[in-house]
Amino acid sequence: MNKQLPYRAALLSLVLFACFIGIWQYATMPSDNVVVSAADAEYAALMGQGAGKAEGFPTPAAVGRTFVHFLSDPFYDNGPNDKGIGIQIAYSLMRVGAGFFLATLVALPLGFIIGMSPLMMRALNPFIQVLKPISPLAWMPLALYVLKDSDVSGIFVIFICSMWPMLLNTAFGVASVRRDWINVARTLEVGPLRKAFQVILPAAAPTILTGMRISMGIAWIVIVAAEMLVGGTGVGYFVWNEWNNLALPNVIFAITMIGLVGMLLDFAFGVLQKMVTYRD
Amino acid sequence: MTNHYLSVEALKKAYPTSDGKAGTPVFDNIHFSIEKGEFVCIIGHSGCGKTTILNVLAGLEQASGGVVIMNGREVKGPSLDRGVVFQSHALMPWMSVLGNVAFAVKSKWPDWSKAKIAAHCTEYLEMVGLGHAIHKQPAELSGGMKQRVGIARAFAIQPKMLLLDEPFGALDALTRGTIQDELLKVVQATHQTVFMITHDVDEAILLADKVILMSNGPLAKVAEIVEITMPRNRTRAEMHHDPQYYRIRNHLVDFLVNRSKTYAGGGELEQYDPKHPPVVRPGLAAAPDAALPAETARPVPQLKKVVNQ
Numbered sequence: 001m002n003k004q005l006p007y008r009a010a011l012l013s014l015v016l017f018a019c020f021i022g023i024w025q026y027a028t029m030p031s032d033n034v035v036v037s038a039a040d041a042e043y044a045a046l047m048g049q050g051a052g053k054a055e056g057f058p059t060p061a062a063v064g065r066t067f068v069h070f071l072s073d074p075f076y077d078n079g080p081n082d083k084g085i086g087i088q089i090a091y092s093l094m095r096v097g098a099g100f101f102l103a104t105l106v107a108l109p110l111g112f113i114i115g116m117s118p119l120m121m122r123a124l125n126p127f128i129q130v131l132k133p134i135s136p137l138a139w140m141p142l143a144l145y146v147l148k149d150s151d152v153s154g155i156f157v158i159f160i161c162s163m164w165p166m167l168l169n170t171a172f173g174v175a176s177v178r179r180d181w182i183n184v185a186r187t188l189e190v191g192p193l194r195k196a197f198q199v200i201l202p203a204a205a206p207t208i209l210t211g212m213r214i215s216m217g218i219a220w221i222v223i224v225a226a227e228m229l230v231g232g233t234g235v236g237y238f239v240w241n242e243w244n245n246l247a248l249p250n251v252i253f254a255i256t257m258i259g260l261v262g263m264l265l266d267f268a269f270g271v272l273q274k275m276v277t278y279r280d
Numbered sequence: 281m282t283n284h285y286l287s288v289e290a291l292k293k294a295y296p297t298s299d300g301k302a303g304t305p306v307f308d309n310i311h312f313s314i315e316k317g318e319f320v321c322i323i324g325h326s327g328c329g330k331t332t333i334l335n336v337l338a339g340l341e342q343a344s345g346g347v348v349i350m351n352g353r354e355v356k357g358p359s360l361d362r363g364v365v366f367q368s369h370a371l372m373p374w375m376s377v378l379g380n381v382a383f384a385v386k387s388k389w390p391d392w393s394k395a396k397i398a399a400h401c402t403e404y405l406e407m408v409g410l411g412h413a414i415h416k417q418p419a420e421l422s423g424g425m426k427q428r429v430g431i432a433r434a435f436a437i438q439p440k441m442l443l444l445d446e447p448f449g450a451l452d453a454l455t456r457g458t459i460q461d462e463l464l465k466v467v468q469a470t471h472q473t474v475f476m477i478t479h480d481v482d483e484a485i486l487l488a489d490k491v492i493l494m495s496n497g498p499l500a501k502v503a504e505i506v507e508i509t510m511p512r513n514r515t516r517a518e519m520h521h522d523p524q525y526y527r528i529r530n531h532l533v534d535f536l537v538n539r540s541k542t543y544a545g546g547g548e549l550e551q552y553d554p555k556h557p558p559v560v561r562p563g564l565a566a567a568p569d570a571a572l573p574a575e576t577a578r579p580v581p582q583l584k585k586v587v588n589q
Contacts, residue, residue, distance in 0.1 A: 178370075180366055180368055180370035181370060181372055183340055183358075183364070183366070183370065184364075184366070184370050184372070184384075186339075186340060186357075186358040187338055187339070187340065187358045187359075187360075187362065187363070187364045188358075188360060188383070188384050188387035188388070188437070189358065189359060189360050189387060190387050194387075198383065199372065202372070202374040203372070203374070205374075276374075278373040278374040278417075278419070279373060279417070279419035280373045280418075280419060
């Protein structure tokens with residue numbers, strides 16, 4: 001029974017997927033009496049050869065062809081507005097990575113301090129509570145003005161949104177390290193650095209990693225929106241660009257890619273989390 | 281005063297109440313001393329502040345008044361001189377058994393090479409019968425084995441004094457017996473000075489040179505110091521053949537069941553001097569008991585009755 005469970009779940013997933021494709025196919029089937037509104041026709045005329053794209057919601061087959069087309073050559077680069085999806089995703093990942101890395105550099109030590117010192121916890125709490133609920137994109141104008149670079153601004157937005165879950169989880173994890181372990185370190189006269197790295201860090205690591213995992217999820221959501229705003233490169237820009245082209249199959253393809261990459265990132269952090277989790 | 285190896289003088293602890301005022305002290309004016317190489321158990325009901333006293337000795341907690349002097353120096357904070365075995369073993373689950381002991385050994389001797397530390401740790405783990413499990417994770421061990429690792433960790437730093445906070449409280453009776461035997465063996469071999477909290481009267485009789493009896497809290501005090509006069513080479517299997525055993529046991533149980541309450545709060549005895557609590561040797565009670573029937577003739581059911589009350 002238990003051994004079969006994964007197979008049965010996979011089978012059910014496949015069936016659901018097939019149903020989804022089937023409904024999609026049915027919903028987008030070209031009907032005999034196509035009612036083309038005047039506006040659509042005019043738009044199609046304006047677009048010249050664009051008529052094919054404006055036909056309506058793309059069928060599964062059309063999207064499938066797009067998948068094959070993009071994935072067969074993911075790394076081409078034909079100038080600013082025509083890059084392979086691999087390159088676009090790489091740009092986004094680079095921004096997320098840089099912002100996330102910087103946030104880690106700030107959030108982990110700061111979280112440690114807040115977690116260890118009730119004074120700092122109380123002193124910094126009002127700032128954290130005010131800054132935390134701000135939509136990361138609201139920082140964009142300030143970031144653009146101060147940093148004067150759209151790329152760096154994107155990284156800053158990722159930095160600021162990755163910050164809070166990591167900071168709060170680190171502080172919580174550090175503050176709730178079991179008293180016994182701290183007492184063991186105290187009776188052994190363990191120095192502060194050794195205590196931090198060999199007792200508190202491993203004890204709080206699962207909580208910290210949970211915070212990092214949440215941060216990474218948020219960062220990947222925010223980067224798409226940020227790139228739509230700043231433009232230029234990245235998977236968010238790609239989506240917006242294809243929308244402007246009214247190339248819905250490309251949009252659907254990009255959305256799927258965003259989901260898949262997000263899933264892989266989460267999976268990677270899940271593996272990391274498993275590595276630092278201890279059985280008690 | 282300071283000619284004892286460790287002396288506790290006028291120790292007091294009061295926890296603040298919720299409105300910030302100092303509450304009734306849990307214990308007050310506690311005096312006792314421990315000699316080098318002595319095994320001292322402390323017995324008392326919950327809430328009499330045993331663990332607090334141990335934590336003060338360990339330097340983990342501050343007393344509200346009084347001092348602890350060890351080796352001529354006041355105990356002000358935690359120190360490698362005093363190893364602690366915690367009630368809940370307190371092993372770090374992300375380290376192996378060896379890693380846990382090595383963490384302590386490295387704290388004591390930071391300059392030792394890895395190989396030397398490993399050899400030292402292995403020696404102590406073998407001493408508590410865990411030579412086969414040194415590379416296991418704590419989660420893979422039973423409760424008794426974890427507690428043994430905790431004991432090995434405390435012994436491995438060769439502290440001047442060992443503090444045990446009810447180390448076998450969470451173990452089943454069989455495991456407890458085996459570990460008691462091991463502890464006894466190690467203590468006899470190393471002449472370790474030990475201060476141990478226990479609830480188990482038999483454990484105290486087996487291990488201790490003297491037992492400190494605490495009256496009930498709040499305002500707990502040292503009611504009596506019972507010297508265990510049985511020969512030091514006692515074993516769990518043979519102990520109950522010694523006629524002293526039942527006299528001591530009855531005395532301790534009688535105290536816990538009947539007399540610990542009457543000491544609470546006010547002074548029961550006019551002549552009670554907190555600096556010199558009465559020292560009793562119930563094991564040697566044969567002489568004053570001479571008027572009574574000979575000990576061998578003492579009816580057993582009566583003993584049982586006292587024990588079961």
